[in-house]
Amino acid sequence: MSALLEVDGLSVQLPVAGEFRTVLQDVSFSLEAGQTLGLVGESGSGKSMTVRSIARLLPPGARTTGSIRFDGASVLDLRGDALRKFRSRDVSMIFQDPRAHTNPVRKIGDFLTEAMRINGKVPPREAERRAVELLAEVGIHDGERRLKQFPHELSGGLLQRVMIAASLAVKPRLILADEPTTALDVTTQSEVMAILARLQREYGMAMLFITHDLELAAAVCDRTVVMYAGAMVEHQDSSRLHTDPLHPYSAALMQARPEIDRRVPRLPAIPGHPTSAFEAPDGCAFAPRCRFAEDACRAALPPLESMGDAAYSRCRRAAELRGHLLATAEHSGGLGDGAGVGDSAGLEEEVAR
């Protein structure tokens, strides 16, 4: 069966101060209808860039190679009307910060009905009725009142639900969710996630889900891609990622999480700083922070290799280390003091659902 979304060898370079910097290299994955794929990794690891490439929202001047196929058609070659059709019918995007992604001076009603009225030529009255229905779908039952409100009059969780309602309006086949719950507080997070997951099932949509929250990824996603410095380092079933990580980076992320039934004197943080793709050294980008790194790791970037059972790892020593990654880390306890860990700290703080 051919997949709904196929990303193959996607690399992106952005012009920064006159020179091109690599932000994504060789990203490949596929997503079938109704499936959910999680993208996890630190800030700057390329998760958002991957999703933005698919929605064709890269900044002007970006250089893209590789291919993105949606339902067999090449997304990167879409122009003009075809691109608008793709965006308005096939794919929807939910952003991290709903506040910033709504025009503050337009009412919720305008926001929800605009695409319907303009793209779908739905009469205003009908569009409004449909908007109220959509709001009911995301658990907002006083829709008529909400339509007359401005974005700032709604709480973050409510506004994010409005965003989800807006993305459902066109019944897309693919939802791109760029950390949809990160900007929300914990209780709202779980509500919004539950709504999103339920609607995804009901509408039979595929979802590409970016998150910092490993627990959330495990709960929501069928498969998970772990990204580091613009490249995929691991790709396998979400359920196995936690018990059988195939890359030292994924394993270190698991270790850096607090668990309710585990007592550790100090959470083992990953030493060093997260790197962007363009700062990455030759060889494996994670090597400088990796407890298992050998000289050979620093020589060349290893390819993403199959580990059987549709699991892939970009670690030279994956086969050799398999099964020992978690154990070894636990054994050697806290390495580094966490001071330089930057964004990975965010991972620890997110509470499991």
Add this chain to the structure above:
Amino acid sequence: MTALAAIAEARRRTRKRPLGRHLSILGWCAAAVLAVVALLAIFGPLLVTVDPNAVDLSGAYSGPSPEHLLGQDASGRDLFSRLLSGASTSLVGPLLVVVASTVLGTALALSAVWIGGWFDSAIARVIDAVFAFPGLLLAILATSIFGTGLQAAVIALSISYTPYIARIVRGAALRERSLPYVAALRVQGLRGTSISLRHILPNIAGLISANATLSFGFALIDLAALSFIGLGVQAPTADWGAMIGSGMAGILQLEPQEALWASLLIVITVAAANSLGDELVKRSENRS
């Protein structure tokens, strides 16, 4: 933190406050002066009791009298009625210039920003090129093509004012376009024209109208200057700029009333337009 800032910003943007609270006393006075001048331009001709073009050589340069409130000019025409009936020609010209250049400049800037790439660069270069020409010089050149008269002057000044507006709008629209909500609209599959006209334009409308107010003052001066050197409004139509021109001879004969009253009106109107415009520009810049 950013969310809080965004809320504060949104509250500021959507709060419905009467315009008056944004204006200082000076701004209020300026607005009032402009309103009075506008009323004079509209209803002035109704107040005129003496034909502004009636020549009475025996009354040349005579001072104020009950029949001629402000006295008479070199040909004995009534200064009061000439100033009043000249108000409309003196104000309609700049108004047309402002409307034309604002519409044209905004359209150019928005399309340049949306289309981007080489089109944007090309527009930016053309703007720079027209900038290099002083507006007045362009207007004088234009009269050699279109002939003298208000129409030619208005066309020429509209062309030379367009780049100012376009440059300002382009800057504001570029900033607006980079905001996340525009990406969210794009990914909903809306057309560039819809996003530009329905979202970006209303959000920068304050800045545009503020700058339009400012350029009204400048256009008034430039048109008066053209009429002064005889390329704008033609005799015998009354016009403040032309009145300064024809009042020149009077100044040399120590009869400065005509030039004095006309320049006074120009100075008052321009000062009012500029103060109001300045204040509106500052306000819209603070906001965004």
